Structure formats: C-alpha cells, structure tokens
Amino acid sequence: MLFERLSELFTSVISSTGYFGIFILMTLESMVAPVPSELVMPFAGFLVADGKLSLWLVVVVSTLASITGSLLSYFIAYFGEKELIHKFGSRFIPVIRHLISIPAGLARMDLKRFILFTAVGATAWNSFLLWVGIQLRERWQLVEQYSKPLDVIMVVLIVVAVGYYAYKHLKKKVQ
Numbered sequence: 001m002l003f004e005r006l007s008e009l010f011t012s013v014i015s016s017t018g019y020f021g022i023f024i025l026m027t028l029e030s031m032v033a034p035v036p037s038e039l040v041m042p043f044a045g046f047l048v049a050d051g052k053l054s055l056w057l058v059v060v061v062s063t064l065a066s067i068t069g070s071l072l073s074y075f076i077a078y079f080g081e082k083e084l085i086h087k088f089g090s091r092f093i094p095v096i097r098h099l100i101s102i103p104a105g106l107a108r109m110d111l112k113r114f115i116l117f118t119a120v121g122a123t124a125w126n127s128f129l130l131w132v133g134i135q136l137r138e139r140w141q142l143v144e145q146y147s148k149p150l151d152v153i154m155v156v157l158i159v160v161a162v163g164y165y166a167y168k169h170l171k172k173k174v175q
Contacts (some may be wrong), residue, residue, distance in 0.1 A: 031069040066118065074102075076100040077101065
C-alpha cells in the first residue's frame with residue numbers, strides 16, 4: 001500500500017542518484033514534503049551495509065540536506081508575512097520537529113544557533129535511522145510485514161487531517 005509505494009519511490013530515487021537523491025529527499029523531508037526520513041535513511045543504511053555508499057558521507061549529506069530544508073522553512077518564515085504562514089502554515093507542518101523552523105524564523109532566532117541546533121539534532125536522528133537501516137538490512141521482509149498496519153494508520157490520519165481542515169474552512173465561510 002502506501003508504505004510500499006513510498007518505499008519503492010525513495011528506493012528508486014536513491015538507487016539511481018545516490019548521495020544526490022539522499023540530499024534532495026532529506027531536504028524535502030526537513031521542510032514541506034511528506035517525505036519520511038524513516039523510509040529514506042534506513043534504505044541508505046542498506047546501501048551502506050552493501051558497501052555501495054560510505055557511512056560518513058551519507059551522514060554528512062543527510063545532515064547538510066536537513067540543514068538546507070530547515071533553512072528554507074526558516075527563511076520563508078523570516079522574510080514572509082505572518083499572515084502567509086498562518087494561512088498556508090499547514091503545508092509546512094508534516095511533523096512537529098519540522099515545525100520549529102517556522103517559529104525560529106518568525107522570531108528571527110540567531111541564525112548560527114539555529115544552524116548549530118539543527119545540525120546536532122539532524123545528525124543524531126539521521127545517524128540513528130542509518131544505523132537502523134544497516135541493522136535491518138537482512139530483515140527487510142519482516143519490516144514490510146509489520147508496516148502494513150502503519151499504512152492503515154497513515155491513511156486514517158490523512159483522512160482525519162483533511163476532514164478537519166475542510167471543516168475549519170467551511171465553518172469560517174459560514175460565519
């Protein structure tokens with residue numbers, strides 16, 4: 001289902017473009033797109049386990065990508081109007097950890113501190129997921145088996161989110 005399709009897409013992108021694909025996917029993951037790092041980095045770990053990618057280079061590329069995506073969100077908020085962020089902000093919030101770039105930009109947080117904190121957090125998270133991918137390399141079918149219930153949960157969450165969004169907008173128009 002959803003997990004398998006996304007997994008196939010990300011696997012294809014990374015397989016065909018290597019580090020560049022990791023950079024693009026992790027940049028998108030850190031800002032707007034619903035690209036879960038939980039699918040990107042473990043597959044990169046598989047390629048590290050197979051000797052096709054360098055562990056340290058994947059860590060560096062994914063960290064730089066996370067910083068890049070976070071900076072894009074930061075600057076959108078920094079230079080954008082608060083009304084724009086409030087109106088279209090839901091497009092920037094796939095998960096809470098992505099949210100922090102927007103208030104940091106709105107508050108004009110010191111850029112050096114923002115980059116430092118983003119780099120530390122992204123390096124830790126990306127490295128953990130990379131390690132998980134290396135460990136799970138031989139057990140991927142087991143991961144796919146247990147991911148099917150996650151597909152159902154994801155679809156339900158998406159339907160609920162879209163329903164809530166539609167309800168809020170319809171309620172505003174009625175008032």
